[in-house]
Amino acid sequence: xxxxxxVCWSYASDAEHRDFLAEFFEAGLAAxxxxxxxxPPEQLQETLSGLVDTGIDPGRxxxxxxxxxxxxxxxYLIDGxxxxxxxxxxxxxxxxxxxxxxxxxxxxCSEITPLLGSDGVCDEWCGYEVRADLLIARLPxxxxxxxxxxxxxxxxxxxxxxxxxxxxxxxxxPSPFRIHAGRGGLxxxxxxxxxxxxxxxxxxxxxxxxxxxxxVDVEDLEFIDxxxxxxLLDSAHAxxxxxxxxxxxxxxxxxxxxxxxxxIPSVQLN
Numbered sequence: 001x002x003x004x005x006x007v008c009w010s011y012a013s014d015a016e017h018r019d020f021l022a023e024f025f026e027a028g029l030a031a032x033x034x035x036x037x038x039x040p041p042e043q044l045q046e047t048l049s050g051l052v053d054t055g056i057d058p059g060r061x062x063x064x065x066x067x068x069x070x071x072x073x074x075x076y077l078i079d080g081x082x083x084x085x086x087x088x089x090x091x092x093x094x095x096x097x098x099x100x101x102x103x104x105x106x107x108x109c110s111e112i113t114p115l116l117g118s119d120g121v122c123d124e125w126c127g128y129e130v131r132a133d134l135l136i137a138r139l140p141x142x143x144x145x146x147x148x149x150x151x152x153x154x155x156x157x158x159x160x161x162x163x164x165x166x167x168x169x170x171x172x173x174p175s176p177f178r179i180h181a182g183r184g185g186l187x188x189x190x191x192x193x194x195x196x197x198x199x200x201x202x203x204x205x206x207x208x209x210x211x212x213x214x215x216v217d218v219e220d221l222e223f224i225d226x227x228x229x230x231x232l233l234d235s236a237h238a239x240x241x242x243x244x245x246x247x248x249x250x251x252x253x254x255x256x257x258x259x260x261x262x263x264i265p266s267v268q269l270n
Contacts, residue, residue, distance in 0.1 A: 001027075001166065003105065005143070006129075006136040006181070008164035010157065010172045012149045014050075020169070021047065021109060022054035024144065025067075028107035033142070034098040035067040038075045039111040065101065072111060082121075084128040084206075088135050095139045105140030113148045116156045123199065127206035129163040130179055130186070134210050137165070137181040147172075163203065177221075179203060185215030185246075192221065192228030201231030205238040214239040219247025226259055233261050242266035 011017045028035050048058040061067035098106045116122045154173045162175035177190035236243035248269045
């Protein structure tokens with residue numbers, strides 16, 4: 001995990017959780033990064049107590065401001081609802097504050113599993129995660145979204161796999177496609193068809209306004225059907241300059257033309 005990484009970390013045991021978190025925080029301390037841990041109140045206390053056994057002194061870190069902790073719901077929700085704009089602005093402010101306080105950046109672990117109890121919440125969350133990926137890629141921060149496989153549903157894990165730049169930990173349920181931040185815009189890879197095109201379209205439409213140059217690289221797409229192409233086309237309305245697709249193959253351009261989409265100026269193919 002390098003600087004500006006956005007990681008989906010899945011774990012299946014308390015020991016695995018403790019060992020990874022200790023290593024993650026120790027690396028942050030060595031890099032002079034401010035540590036942050038977000039979790040439900042009962043998990044906060046349990047985790048901090050467990051870290052003592054690894055040689056980390058959470059109390060001392062909290063006292064000198066090198067570690068900050070917060071209740072998961074209070075960190076992410078306002079009146080019970082996710083407010084992506086507020087949360088993203090808050091992360092940028094936290095990074096700026098850490099830099100002013102003399103730290104090299106921020107290292108965050110969020111125990112997100114309790115937030116993802118329904119398909120509707122998970123879908124909204126994944127749109128936010130694509131936007132978060134774009135923001136984190138520009139800042140001196142590392143953010144780990146921790147997922148307890150003993151409590152997370154397979155569909156939730158599949159969707160989370162789709163919207164993070166990196167993955168680590170116990171095996172999860174991979175998504176057919178992935179969309180994440182890269183140099184110059186977003187990268188789309190894998191397979192997009194009628195079964196998942198709607199989700200891709202919604203998440204992409206939410207993220208496009210955050211890009212000054214609305215570029216999506218599709219060079220690593222292995223398959224996309226007409227429904228997937230329509231999702232790309234439909235998302236273009238979210239940005240005043242439309243959408244530019246780079247890395248398009250000859251086959252992609254041919255199908256795009258057969259669908260009649262090449263007559264619509266809001267999407268440019270390169």
